[in-house]
Amino acid sequence: MRRIGFYPGSFDPLTNGHVDVVEAASALCDTLVVGIGVHHGKTPMFSAEIRAALIEGEFGPRLEARGCHLRVTTFDTLAVNAAAACGAGVMIRGLRDGTDLDYELQLAGMNAAMAPAIQTVLLPPTSLSRHITASLVRQIALLGGDVTPFVPPLVAVALAEAIRAKALA
Template identity: 35%
Template sequence: MTNGHLDIIRRGSKLVDHLVIGVATNPSKDPLFSLDERVKMVRAETAELAQNCAAKITVEPFDDLLMAFAETIGAVIIIRGLRAVSDFEYEFQMAGMNAFLNPDVETVFLMADAKYQPIASKLVKEIASYGGRIDQFIPKRVAHAVRAQIADRRRRKAAP
């Protein structure tokens, strides 16, 4: 979870009465953390916001198509963050496919704040793997967990 994700969550919570943050498995990515660990992190990082905003905020794992998840929770909109033109091309295509799957669920795009636009979790992971500073990109608790997980992976690789 990056500071950009938190920004979109903060801003998205102003648009709805109930914001469900779906944390997905994604076979095309190599996450540092299990789905359960990522859900716990997102819950921890959004707990204060959830207490201090008008919207109800919940965090739910899912291992299905996004539209199937949206239908299961009764969602009427999906909020997606955009950082760059390349994000838009992919997200636009996904929104079109999702509209075919369920035309009753709208996709709303929020542009990332300019200070968060270059932040990508993949790049944060790469910086961390080389021992670089990541605290300015992700919440402190998450940064600590990322560094610990990378160190643990190194130890396991080095072990005979």
């Protein structure tokens, strides 16, 4: 039986913390589905298509080489419903600190009540990226700061291009 994991998030932008969680999750699954949450009330920095391309560019070949197939999808429903729709038995969640733990345990309990067949697995990023959040990376980028320590190189280039395009508009 194939083990399918579902890792939901906004990934706006993809950070080194996300990279750590995907790397760890790929050891637990035969297929890892990265689900990009699309919320019509929010205006992301990157379109869902660009986020998907960055995720595929960062992970596709590397995960395949390790025997974990990567799929990237979008969803605009409850993450647990999106996980069930893609056949996942495991919901992957990143866990940065104790504040995250309280929220994630509540969320895991609610998800278990709605979809008992889906087990939540909490994965911490490494200590080198535990402090990174996508919202802080966006703020640093928008204010002209150097985001290269916080994001993969593909993402750093995409952020610089997005900021440049925004400045020209």
